[in-house]
Amino acid sequence: MPVINCTNLSKEYDDVEALKNVNLEINEGEFFGLLGPNGAGKTTLLKILTCQLQPSMGNAEVFGLGVNENYSEVKKKISIVPEQESPPSFLTPREVLELVTSIRGIENNEIDHWIKFFELEEMEGRVCRNLSRGQRQKVMLAAAFISKTKLMFLDEPFINLDPLVQTKVRNWLKEYVKKGGTVFINTHLLENAERLCDKAAIIHQGKIQSLITLKDLRKQNLTLEKLFHEIVT
Amino acid sequence: MNKLILFRMLQEEVRLNTSFASGKGFFSFPILVLISGFLAVYFTEEMVKDMGYYEYLQILHISAIFYGMFAGSLAFFGNEFLERIFGYFGLIIGLTATQPITQRRITFLYFFKEIIFYTLFTMIPALAGALFGSFYTHIELNNLIIFSFTLFISFCTGIAFSFYISSLYRKSQKYAIFGALIFVAIYSIIFYEYEISGTLEWYVNNNYNFLYLGLSIPIILSFFATVMIQEHNNESVITIVGYKNRFNEYCAKYSWAKRICLPEIIAKERIDLERSKTGTKMFFSFLFPLGFLTFMNWFLDKGLPIQIDFNTIFYGVMIGFFGTMLYSWLNSIDTPHFYSSLPIQVSDIIKARLFLFGTITWWIPLIFMTLISYLSNELRLLPIGLIVMTTVGIYIVNYTALSTGLKTNSALFDAFVFIKFFLISVPPMIAMTILSLAINHKPSTILVALSVICGILALFSMIFYKRIDLKWKNETFD
Numbered sequence: 001m002p003v004i005n006c007t008n009l010s011k012e013y014d015d016v017e018a019l020k021n022v023n024l025e026i027n028e029g030e031f032f033g034l035l036g037p038n039g040a041g042k043t044t045l046l047k048i049l050t051c052q053l054q055p056s057m058g059n060a061e062v063f064g065l066g067v068n069e070n071y072s073e074v075k076k077k078i079s080i081v082p083e084q085e086s087p088p089s090f091l092t093p094r095e096v097l098e099l100v101t102s103i104r105g106i107e108n109n110e111i112d113h114w115i116k117f118f119e120l121e122e123m124e125g126r127v128c129r130n131l132s133r134g135q136r137q138k139v140m141l142a143a144a145f146i147s148k149t150k151l152m153f154l155d156e157p158f159i160n161l162d163p164l165v166q167t168k169v170r171n172w173l174k175e176y177v178k179k180g181g182t183v184f185i186n187t188h189l190l191e192n193a194e195r196l197c198d199k200a201a202i203i204h205q206g207k208i209q210s211l212i213t214l215k216d217l218r219k220q221n222l223t224l225e226k227l228f229h230e231i232v233t
Numbered sequence: 234m235n236k237l238i239l240f241r242m243l244q245e246e247v248r249l250n251t252s253f254a255s256g257k258g259f260f261s262f263p264i265l266v267l268i269s270g271f272l273a274v275y276f277t278e279e280m281v282k283d284m285g286y287y288e289y290l291q292i293l294h295i296s297a298i299f300y301g302m303f304a305g306s307l308a309f310f311g312n313e314f315l316e317r318i319f320g321y322f323g324l325i326i327g328l329t330a331t332q333p334i335t336q337r338r339i340t341f342l343y344f345f346k347e348i349i350f351y352t353l354f355t356m357i358p359a360l361a362g363a364l365f366g367s368f369y370t371h372i373e374l375n376n377l378i379i380f381s382f383t384l385f386i387s388f389c390t391g392i393a394f395s396f397y398i399s400s401l402y403r404k405s406q407k408y409a410i411f412g413a414l415i416f417v418a419i420y421s422i423i424f425y426e427y428e429i430s431g432t433l434e435w436y437v438n439n440n441y442n443f444l445y446l447g448l449s450i451p452i453i454l455s456f457f458a459t460v461m462i463q464e465h466n467n468e469s470v471i472t473i474v475g476y477k478n479r480f481n482e483y484c485a486k487y488s489w490a491k492r493i494c495l496p497e498i499i500a501k502e503r504i505d506l507e508r509s510k511t512g513t514k515m516f517f518s519f520l521f522p523l524g525f526l527t528f529m530n531w532f533l534d535k536g537l538p539i540q541i542d543f544n545t546i547f548y549g550v551m552i553g554f555f556g557t558m559l560y561s562w563l564n565s566i567d568t569p570h571f572y573s574s575l576p577i578q579v580s581d582i583i584k585a586r587l588f589l590f591g592t593i594t595w596w597i598p599l600i601f602m603t604l605i606s607y608l609s610n611e612l613r614l615l616p617i618g619l620i621v622m623t624t625v626g627i628y629i630v631n632y633t634a635l636s637t638g639l640k641t642n643s644a645l646f647d648a649f650v651f652i653k654f655f656l657i658s659v660p661p662m663i664a665m666t667i668l669s670l671a672i673n674h675k676p677s678t679i680l681v682a683l684s685v686i687c688g689i690l691a692l693f694s695m696i697f698y699k700r701i702d703l704k705w706k707n708e709t710f711d
Contacts, residue, residue, distance in 0.1 A: 051709070052573050052709045052710070053709065054709075071707055075577075076576040082574065084570070086571050088567060089505070089567045090504055090566070090567060098484075099497055099501055104576065124478075144574070
């Protein structure tokens with residue numbers, strides 16, 4: 001069953017065509033990676049799918065709900081880690097997680113677990129604006145992971161994280177997908193995409209240039225990096 | 234290199250402003266100023282007849298100085314505002330971190346850019362309007378141009394004063410207060426027996442020494458301000474521990490308000506308000522416009538043949554209007570981007586901020602109102618003043634919230650938004666001001682009229698509030 005479905009999706013910003021007729025289908029339980037060079041349209045597509053931007057043309061559905069018309073419903077069913085880490089400046093990490101669980105109505109929440117998972121115990125008492133970029137990114141990831149949604153959008157989630165935490169996050173995401181969750185990840189880090197994704201698309205100049213499963217790619221003795229270079233250069 | 238940096242800074246300023254407001258809205262602003270300049274000159278003869286020639290010129294100069302100070306403080310607070318809201322904005326002024334250029338030089342260029350920007354976008358259009366208006370009056374073109382030049386120097390004095398204070402403020406708050414007091418004291422001593430500014434003294438009495446003095450004040454202030462800028466003064470203090478988790482406590486405290494808006498958002502915004510210490514800034518931001526009003530009141534009392542009674546009710550109207558500032562402060566505490574990851578809408582945040590405006594920040598206007606009515610020996614008028622203040626405040630803040638959402642500061646840069654705001658806010662304020670000034674002549678009639686206007690404003694407030702959902706429900710946090 002497709003959890004994300006885009007048909008002829010386009011987005012124009014004044015003179016710039018950021019997305020051109022994007023058609024995409026992502027099924028439940030897939031780990032999907034959207035790859036592309038800077039300015040290819042990755043974040044624009046993610047923003048449309050997460051109700052942060054309206055498309056100029058075409059249709060986008062998440063869990064069968066049009067993202068334009070069902071803003072509130074879609075937002076409840078997804079969690080997002082945006083490209084720019086921006087947890088509330090004046091809340092402590094624990095307070096951020098309390099805010100998220102309270103708004104999402106999550107009972108039996110696992111705040112202590114996530115604080116420990118991301119090694120944020122020592123940050124208790126500090127407000128987020130006094131944290132480093134990596135620590136703020138951890139708070140954003142914790143806020144997404146604690147939301148217990150079935151679909152997760154991650155925009156460059158590994159940037160700013162140290163290698164140990166990257167491994168932890170990768171492992172957790174793998175488990176999450178095994179249990180039926182779906183991940184839509186935007187990344188430049190082809191190595192991470194190769195390790196994690198079942199399916200990947202390469203977007204360039206607003207158009208999806210290639211949509212492949214990683215299994216097929218391996219059968220053809222190709223790597224994501226090779227394919228990426230072939231398409232983009 | 235300086236020329237290039239200056240040029241790029243100007244480009245940056247224009248692009249920044251057009252990204253806040255629509256391009257059309259921003260570029261229409263000078264047209265508004267041009268019309269104001271035209272009207273000011275068109276009605277000059279009437280004003281001079283009522284006020285007196287010298288008093289009128291002085292009022293224009295006082296306004297130019299305060300306008301300069303306002304523009305300068307906007308640059309100063311503007312930076313802080315930008316940093317908060319768009320922490321990721323890379324502005325040219327931040328180049329010192331990565332490029333071999335001194336803070337002293339870049340800050341001076343930044344300030345120079347401010348003067349050019351405000352001159353191009355406000356002073357020159359105002360002059361153009363004034364020149365156009367002069368064809369319909371008996372004012373000599375030559376005189377008008379020379380007087381405009383004197384006004385420009387007063388504007389520069391105001392903006393340079395802000396630069397001077399902001400550079401002292403970087404060292405410490407004490408330095409800023411002390412520096413401001415010293416400057417005001419020296420200025421008062423020099424000009425005590427003369428006109429309010431050096432260039433006006435020269436214009437009126439042909440005293441050339443004062444022309445040189447008037448010209449040198451902004452230069453001296455800018456020089457001191459530039460010299461006092463240190464190269465490594467951006468060390469921000471990081472508080473490691475000390476914040477007690479208060480989210481759940483506030484959530485429980487505001488659970489009664491869940492029919493109005495989400496208690497979680499109120500709790501978050503309340504914590505923001507407390508920890509950012511914005512309450513203090515809100516309090517002090519009232520001092521500037523109130524100081525201006527009080528000064529004008531004193532000046533008009535002194536200069537006009539008839540007595541104008543700016544009473545507690547009048548201040549109620551004004552302080553109510555300043556509610557816009559409180560709402561604007563609430564919008565500039567933190568970036569709302571995090572909310573985009575939650576299943577909530579822009580209108581939820583607007584309502585939470587309106588809730589905080591009504592329940593948490595009320596003490597600021599209350600203190601000023603009580604103080605003013607006590608000092609004017611008008612405590613009997615305080616209850617009416619408070620009702621007027623509350624009604625005007627709720628009306629204006631609801632409209633501000635409806636029309637500008639979470640981007641009050643930037644949205645008001647859009648001429649179209651500003652004109653609408655002007656048309657909605659000014660007529661009731663004028664009506665109430667006129668009524669307040671006549672309170673001692675026919676108290677009962679005036680009270681009835683005030684009540685009717687308050688009733689109408691309350692009704693409109695409700696309409697504005699109800700439309701917030703409709704307008705902002707589907708907006709994004711970007």
